[in-house]
Amino acid sequence: MDPGLNRHILVNESKGLVPGYPQSMLDILGKCNIAAVHGCTHKYMRGALLALISPTMIKDQLLPKIDDFMRSHISKWDNKIIDIKQKTKEMAFLSSLTQIASVESVSVSQEFMPEFFKLVLGTLSLPINFPNTNYYLGIQARKNIKSLLRKLVEERIASGRTHHDMLDYLLYSEKNKYKLNDEEMIDLIITILYSGYETVSTTAMMAIKYLHDHPKALEELRKEHTEIRKKRRPEDPIDYNDYKSMCFTHAVIYETSRLATIVNGILRKTTKDMGINGCVIPKGWRIYVYTRENNYDPCLYADPYTFNPWRWLEKGLENSNYSFIFGGGTRQCPGKEFGLAEVSLYFFITL
Numbered sequence: 001m002d003p004g005l006n007r008h009i010l011v012n013e014s015k016g017l018v019p020g021y022p023q024s025m026l027d028i029l030g031k032c033n034i035a036a037v038h039g040c041t042h043k044y045m046r047g048a049l050l051a052l053i054s055p056t057m058i059k060d061q062l063l064p065k066i067d068d069f070m071r072s073h074i075s076k077w078d079n080k081i082i083d084i085k086q087k088t089k090e091m092a093f094l095s096s097l098t099q100i101a102s103v104e105s106v107s108v109s110q111e112f113m114p115e116f117f118k119l120v121l122g123t124l125s126l127p128i129n130f131p132n133t134n135y136y137l138g139i140q141a142r143k144n145i146k147s148l149l150r151k152l153v154e155e156r157i158a159s160g161r162t163h164h165d166m167l168d169y170l171l172y173s174e175k176n177k178y179k180l181n182d183e184e185m186i187d188l189i190i191t192i193l194y195s196g197y198e199t200v201s202t203t204a205m206m207a208i209k210y211l212h213d214h215p216k217a218l219e220e221l222r223k224e225h226t227e228i229r230k231k232r233r234p235e236d237p238i239d240y241n242d243y244k245s246m247c248f249t250h251a252v253i254y255e256t257s258r259l260a261t262i263v264n265g266i267l268r269k270t271t272k273d274m275g276i277n278g279c280v281i282p283k284g285w286r287i288y289v290y291t292r293e294n295n296y297d298p299c300l301y302a303d304p305y306t307f308n309p310w311r312w313l314e315k316g317l318e319n320s321n322y323s324f325i326f327g328g329g330t331r332q333c334p335g336k337e338f339g340l341a342e343v344s345l346y347f348f349i350t351l
Ligand code: HEM
Pocket: 019, 034, 035, 046, 049, 053, 191, 192, 193, 195, 196, 197, 199, 200, 203, 257, 262, 263, 266, 267, 324, 325, 326, 327, 328, 330, 331, 332, 333, 334, 335, 336, 338, 339, 340
């Protein structure tokens, strides 16, 4: 729980502290998924992912598409009583799927979504491969998702048409220096869908609760959005400078991630006997970096149990070495900017 020790563990992968996620997760997410690979392979797969969701891509390509998706998706919630948990889950999944395969996302989503939900459940199950266990269903779901993705890729290639989405970028772009084989590409797509699913949906859901409970914060957020709306017609897509000016919106997302502890902790595994703070951690042991505790540390966050987005407007907190909301070290979340953009636009359209 100690922030200094936690940081030490997160920044020392090269000294033998590698990801230690459960077997079920590795089996279901695939052997090329980022959490399963180390060293140069990790660097390469991370580079390939960042090439798709880097801040430059967000600025040049993704932002208008996320905006467009949120508008059309959230308009379906109008005048209805909705289950916010279920709806934010669908939103997070479909938002990523639309960025991956823009045109096909509508036709494949009905088949894809139930399989994806089974895959997610399977990753957090005991690895017992017996019919009807969550693990078994998760493995089956992975197989089904793989064939759906293969079919999608084949049809995309056969159609000869170009679309400005992640799939085209992976398949054809000359600008993309990362060339992936079929298996790597499928595992990367699954990684994008998986990593941005619980994180983005829970943040989007919990923020609604906190904003409901804190009208001053909601008012401030709306004020920020009204200023942006004044400069444009309702149908105009948001531009990058406006998006970057949403400081309070970003602060609400950070504060929600902290207070709701969207990610409880981070798992590492020792590859050799290691001395840490005077103790020997034997080779192969798991270390649970319990970042939840750090989120409520009064030395880092004054009055830690209060929802106070304004604290994030102070310089430096976001980049503090001891803020682990998006992890730390070489595995710090590569989807941070993408996730922030999705949740910010969800607020902009919904609130
Ligand atoms: C918005 C809320 C999000 C939060 C709070 C969050 C949090 C985190 C944390 C704590 C880690 C560190 C895990 C570790 O060190 O083992 C991580 C890693 C990761 N995140 Fe996120 N994440 C978010 C959104 C996203 C999104 C939208 C994506 C989409 C691609 C994503 C992709 C990843 C990937 C691929 C890794 C593994 C990186 C690696 O091993 O190099 N995340 N995230």
